[in-house]
Amino acid sequence: MNRLIIATAAILLSTAALAVLPGERLTDPTMEARAREVSQALRCVVCQNETIDDSDAELAKDMRVLVRERISAGDSNEQVVSYMVQRYGDFVLLKPRMTANTMALWFGPFALLIVGAFVVARRLRRPATQVAEAVTLSDAEAREVQAMKDRAS
Amino acid sequence: MTTTSAKRWPFVIPVAVIAALIGAFGKRLLDVNRGDDPHLIPSVLLNTPMPEFDLAPLPGREPGLATRDLKGSVSLVNVWGSWCVACLAEHPTLMALQRENAIPIQGIAWRDSPSASLAWLAQRGDPYARIGQDPKSVAAISLGVTGAPETFVVDATGVIRYKHIGPITPEVWQTTLAPLIAQLKK
Numbered sequence: 001m002n003r004l005i006i007a008t009a010a011i012l013l014s015t016a017a018l019a020v021l022p023g024e025r026l027t028d029p030t031m032e033a034r035a036r037e038v039s040q041a042l043r044c045v046v047c048q049n050e051t052i053d054d055s056d057a058e059l060a061k062d063m064r065v066l067v068r069e070r071i072s073a074g075d076s077n078e079q080v081v082s083y084m085v086q087r088y089g090d091f092v093l094l095k096p097r098m099t100a101n102t103m104a105l106w107f108g109p110f111a112l113l114i115v116g117a118f119v120v121a122r123r124l125r126r127p128a129t130q131v132a133e134a135v136t137l138s139d140a141e142a143r144e145v146q147a148m149k150d151r152a153s
Numbered sequence: 154m155t156t157t158s159a160k161r162w163p164f165v166i167p168v169a170v171i172a173a174l175i176g177a178f179g180k181r182l183l184d185v186n187r188g189d190d191p192h193l194i195p196s197v198l199l200n201t202p203m204p205e206f207d208l209a210p211l212p213g214r215e216p217g218l219a220t221r222d223l224k225g226s227v228s229l230v231n232v233w234g235s236w237c238v239a240c241l242a243e244h245p246t247l248m249a250l251q252r253e254n255a256i257p258i259q260g261i262a263w264r265d266s267p268s269a270s271l272a273w274l275a276q277r278g279d280p281y282a283r284i285g286q287d288p289k290s291v292a293a294i295s296l297g298v299t300g301a302p303e304t305f306v307v308d309a310t311g312v313i314r315y316k317h318i319g320p321i322t323p324e325v326w327q328t329t330l331a332p333l334i335a336q337l338k339k
Contacts, residue, residue, distance in 0.1 A: 087197070
């Protein structure tokens with residue numbers, strides 16, 4: 001039982017496969033936390049679908065070190081991020097900024113949801129209207145139907 | 154009949170949307186197939202001044218490379234490393250350009266040990282005018298470098314005019330770089 005608890009705790013508490021090497025970390029825990037936060041928003045430009053915080057690429061390591069240097073030098077998180085954006089473009093951001101270019105990205109899904117809801121609402125209402133239309137025949141139509149029935153019999 | 158066709162019109166929309174998506178994704182796939190590599194990230198530094206750096210020389214191989222050295226003539230700034238296989242493929246082209254005195258080539262020895270850089274140059278030839286060491290990617294990151302080799306065309310005022318990702322082949326030189334450089338020299 002004890003072993004099970006230890007094993008579970010080891011799994012739950014481990015920060016397994018952390019790319020950040022001990023030597024890279026800042027001694028000040030608040031600054032280190034900010035560095036982690038910034039690193040998790042920046043894309044590794046070598047591997048592209050990883051954050052620099054997760055990546056083992058050498059360039060990602062150098063970028064992490066640079067993030068920490070700039071934070072230690074007194075930059076705000078935003079300043080560090082825009083330093084990278086100035087050099088690598090918006091591409092380096094894993095969470096795209098809201099600009100004219102990315103409006104479709106940000107609002108497209110919601111627009112599609114609204115369109116979809118509209119279409120579904122229309123579809124759900126339709127059978128009822130169809131029945132109503134079928135029931136109310138004009139006088140002329142009623143006479144025509146009657147005439148057809150007479151002919152058939 | 155007119156009522157039914159009027160009721161069917163919303164179904165045209167999803168079909169049109171899906172057709173448009175297939176078209177857009179299909180075009181992208183064809184572009185990638187034709188050589189538009191998604192790993193090539195367009196540089197945001199085009200037409201901006203070279204970022205500030207001042208890199209130490211390799212020991213015994215002066216001079217080093219600083220931003221101020223890039224003013225005065227059109228030049229290439231080549232980011233390379235002895236660990237980089239594509240740089241090896243590019244090397245004969247750089248040597249040929251140096252022999253022809255085509256353009257000054259400035260080197261940034263990126264993430265490399267000085268001894269490995271020097272051994273590489275001693276063995277294969279040294280096409281560079283100046284070389285700065287960049288062991289911690291300080292200059293590389295400020296240049297937005299994502300891999301080696303990358304080559305920047307810098308005009309005589311020190312402004313970045315072009316970035317080539319990957320090895321410079323004779324073909325790249327003839328079709329892209331040489332015409333641009335000729336224009337910049339005017």
